[in-house]
Amino acid sequence: MHKLSCVLxxxxxxxxxxxxxxxxxxxxxxxxxxADLDTAVSPGQDFFTYANGGWLQKHPIPASESSWGxxxxxxxxxxxRLRAISERDAAATQTVKGSDEQKIGxxxxxxTDTAHDxxxxxxxxxxxxxxxxxxxxxxxxxNLAAALRPIGVGAFYGxxxxxxxxxxxxxxxxxxxxxxxxxNRDMYFNSEAGVKKIRGEYVDHMSRVxxxxxxxxxxxxAGAAAVxxxxxxxxxASRTLAELNDPYxxxxxxxxxxxxxxxxxxxxxxxQLQSFHLPAQTVIVGQPEFFVALNRTLRQAPVPVLRDYLRxxxxxxxxxxxxxxxxxxxxxFYNTVLRGQQEEQPLWKRALNAENRALGMVLGRxx
Numbered sequence: 001m002h003k004l005s006c007v008l009x010x011x012x013x014x015x016x017x018x019x020x021x022x023x024x025x026x027x028x029x030x031x032x033x034x035a036d037l038d039t040a041v042s043p044g045q046d047f048f049t050y051a052n053g054g055w056l057q058k059h060p061i062p063a064s065e066s067s068w069g070x071x072x073x074x075x076x077x078x079x080x081r082l083r084a085i086s087e088r089d090a091a092a093t094q095t096v097k098g099s100d101e102q103k104i105g106x107x108x109x110x111x112t113d114t115a116h117d118x119x120x121x122x123x124x125x126x127x128x129x130x131x132x133x134x135x136x137x138x139x140x141x142x143n144l145a146a147a148l149r150p151i152g153v154g155a156f157y158g159x160x161x162x163x164x165x166x167x168x169x170x171x172x173x174x175x176x177x178x179x180x181x182x183x184n185r186d187m188y189f190n191s192e193a194g195v196k197k198i199r200g201e202y203v204d205h206m207s208r209v210x211x212x213x214x215x216x217x218x219x220x221x222a223g224a225a226a227v228x229x230x231x232x233x234x235x236x237a238s239r240t241l242a243e244l245n246d247p248y249x250x251x252x253x254x255x256x257x258x259x260x261x262x263x264x265x266x267x268x269x270x271x272q273l274q275s276f277h278l279p280a281q282t283v284i285v286g287q288p289e290f291f292v293a294l295n296r297t298l299r300q301a302p303v304p305v306l307r308d309y310l311r312x313x314x315x316x317x318x319x320x321x322x323x324x325x326x327x328x329x330x331x332x333f334y335n336t337v338l339r340g341q342q343e344e345q346p347l348w349k350r351a352l353n354a355e356n357r358a359l360g361m362v363l364g365r366x367x
Contacts (some may be wrong), residue, residue, distance in 0.1 A: 064346070066339035083348055085366050086355060100362045107359055111351035118323040122213070125318050129213070132310045138298040141306040142267060146275045148310070152317045155179050155310055156234075157294060159276075164284065165251055173278055175259070175269075176250075176286035177238040179294075180231050181206070181316060188235035198337060203228050205333035209315050210308065212326060223308040230301055230309055237293030244286075252285040263288050264295035321354070 038053025049056075061068040089095070089105035090112075096102060110116075122129070128148065135141050145155040158178030164170040182188060182202055187195060206224035211217060244250060254262075256269035263285075273280055285291070298306075319330035335341040344350070355363060 063342040064344060064349075066335065066341040079349065079352055082352055082356075082363060082367060085363070086352065089366075100366055103359060103362055104355070104366065107355050108351060111354055112347055114324065114347065117321070121323055122326075124322065125314060128314055129311065132307050132314065135303060135307050135310070137303065138266065138301070138306060141303070141310060142272070142298060143275065145310060146272055148314065149276075153310075153314050154317075155313045156298075157291070158286070161278070165247060172253075173273065173280045173283045174286065175283050175291070177234070177290040179234055179313075180238070181227075181312065182231070182235075185235045185238040185240055188232050199228075201333060201337045205329065205337075206312050208329050209312055209319075212329065213311060213315070223305070226302075226305045227309050227312055230297060230305055233297050234290070234293060237287075237290045239287050239290075250286045252288055253282050254285060255281060256283055259283060259285055259288075259291065263291040266295045266299055267291070320350075 036052060036055035036058075038049055038057070041050045041053055043050040055070075059068060059073075065072065086104055086108040089101045090108040092101060092105055095105060128151075131144055131147075135144060142156065145153070148155065149159060156179040158174070158176035160174045160176075161171055162174055164172040177185075180188070182198070187198065190196075203224045206227055207217070207220045210220035210223050215223060239250075256273055259269045260267055269283065273283075301309075315326070316330070316334075319326045321327075331341075331344055335344075345353075
């Protein structure tokens with residue numbers, strides 16, 4: 001009996017100990033949301049800073065970026081893997097012709113060869129500059145702008161083939177306001193001091209680019225001012241950002257012939273569509289009044305101004321991929337002046353951005 005009592009008491013003690021251990025609260029993990037709070041700020045006064053201030057203090061915007069967030073950190077992790085894939089394929093000594101590995105390796109080797117870029121200078125765009133120099137009429141300028149669109153030069157107006165907003169089973173041709181080097185109407189008319197300064201910087205930038213293309217300083221300055229006047233006329237006829245938010249007012253289906261007859265008789269939109277190999281019977285016109293202004297601008301602008309306009313838009317599209325001096329001026333204005341980015345991204349990241357745009361599906365298969 002004595003031994004049994006001892007065993008029962010021992011078992012009871014172990015049971016109580018087990019219960020005590022089981023009931024002890026587990027050590028909780030730190031709350032990541034609380035760690036990112038800035039409790040020095042009243043949530044009633046500034047909830048955004050209260051909720052995110054801690055994270056923002058620990059993650060300042062890098063000098064090579066114009067903005068930063070948790071999404072960028074996730075993307076950097078993905079980019080590190082994509083970089084490894086690209087460098088591996090570029091280093092491969094034997095790849096099957098036409099394979100994903102060969103395409104990625106060749107692109108990476110080309111995109112990271114800045115010495116070759118500097119050696120080529122303006123050679124990659126020389127054929128297009130020659131075509132622009134041959135323009136003799138406004139119609140020539142419009143037709144060449146259409147020919148340059150597939151290589152990324154968006155001049156005079158906006159163009160897209162996208163899902164029809166009122167018929168999701170159909171892809172439609174969309175024509176809209178566009179052709180502005182500063183992006184949107186407000187940049188040409190906003191009276192704030194900072195925006196006015198940007199407009200002045202834009203004219204200076206265009207003058208520098210024209211000088212890079214061989215113009216004398218005086219001619220480059222006059223050309224830049226004339227192009228600014230042309231773009232301002234197009235901006236004047238463009239809708240504001242608020243007006244662009246109305247999906248009904250920005251959906252105006254009509255035939256290409258009706259667009260020409262009613263709004264832009266100087267432009268054969270049927271001919272423009274044929275140059276894109278698009279036999280569309282209907283186009284969706286976003287802002288019909290813009291095409292009235294485009295028609296007038298093409299009729300009134302001197303041909304040398306149209307040439308300068310196309311030269312500048314060609315360089316805006318290609319300068320990031322040319323030699324150092326062309327890329328540097330493009331970066332100075334479009335990245336530093338417009339976006340506040342203080343320094344370029346490293347070469348490997350710029351190459352990867354270009355590779356994603358050109359071979360995104362191919363790279364994705366290897367990823």
